[in-house]
Amino acid sequence: xxxxxxxLYKDHHQWLRAWLYKKxxxxxxxxxxxxxxxxxxxxxxQKQNKLFLEKPRAYLRTVANGLMIDHxxxxxxxxxxxxxxxxxxxxxxxxxxxxxxxxETLEQLDVMLNSLSSRARTSFLLSQFEGLTYAQIAEQTKxxxxxxxxDMQRAFxxxxxxxxxxx
Amino acid sequence: xxxxxxxxxxxAEAAYWLTKLREQPLTSAEQQQLQAWCAxxxxxxxxxxxxxxxxxxxxxxxxxxxLLVLNREQ
Numbered sequence: 001x002x003x004x005x006x007x008l009y010k011d012h013h014q015w016l017r018a019w020l021y022k023k024x025x026x027x028x029x030x031x032x033x034x035x036x037x038x039x040x041x042x043x044x045x046q047k048q049n050k051l052f053l054e055k056p057r058a059y060l061r062t063v064a065n066g067l068m069i070d071h072x073x074x075x076x077x078x079x080x081x082x083x084x085x086x087x088x089x090x091x092x093x094x095x096x097x098x099x100x101x102x103x104e105t106l107e108q109l110d111v112m113l114n115s116l117s118s119r120a121r122t123s124f125l126l127s128q129f130e131g132l133t134y135a136q137i138a139e140q141t142k143x144x145x146x147x148x149x150x151d152m153q154r155a156f157x158x159x160x161x162x163x164x165x166x167x
Numbered sequence: 168x169x170x171x172x173x174x175x176x177x178x179a180e181a182a183y184w185l186t187k188l189r190e191q192p193l194t195s196a197e198q199q200q201l202q203a204w205c206a207x208x209x210x211x212x213x214x215x216x217x218x219x220x221x222x223x224x225x226x227x228x229x230x231x232x233x234l235l236v237l238n239r240e241q
Contacts, residue, residue, distance in 0.1 A: 080239040084232050091232065098227065105224040106236055113237060127189060128225055129233040134190055149186055156182035163217050164172060
């Protein structure tokens with residue numbers, strides 16, 4: 001650990017953990033998220049080869065906040081997924097391997113959809129899971145065919161970037 | 168670690184083809200265009216392999232499950 005990161009950790013780790021605890025109300029989650037925040041910092045430092053923080057706590061809060069949002073989104077996806085599995089009998093036939101793949105893909109799509117406009121998000125869901133054609137989507141959502149295609153292309157590009165980088 | 172990212176342009180072009188494929192089956196002229204596109208570089212090839220795998224993975228998700236989970240209240 002470089003001296004600057006080390007001192008940053010020493011000076012702000014407890015504070016960050018307490019801040020996170022106030023937000024999430026779970027000591028273990030707060031500890032994990034605080035740890036992840038410093039790991040993220042370490043990685044970005046390696047990439048940029050420097051660590052210059054004028055307002056360390058504001059920066060730490062921003063990073064930690066992003067990680068916290070990701071954490072809750074994953075958890076809500078997991079809950080929704082488990083609920084569906086339990087309640088929809090047609091999914092009982094899925095093998096463990098199929099379920100794993102499906103969950104992984106859902107997680108990637110979830111991240112991708114969250115980075116899209118709500119218009120693009122709707123188009124993507126209608127196309128992929130309701131089987132609507134682009135023309136039908138354009139009609140239903142009252143946008144031009146060209147916009148639907150552009151939104152779809154953007155969604156696919158996001159997907160590919162996420163698939164490429166892993167989660 | 169993952170392989171170095173392909174250029175954004177290759178990703179955007181692959182996304183263009185995915186969008187087209189989803190719309191309707193490619194004509195034979197388009198199929199040739201796509202093949203020529205894939206043959207341009209290893210980046211193109213690798214991205215297209217990922218793209219096809221992505222399509223297959225998404226197709227494995229039952230419609231109802233995908234819709235209910237991805238469209239959930241947050």
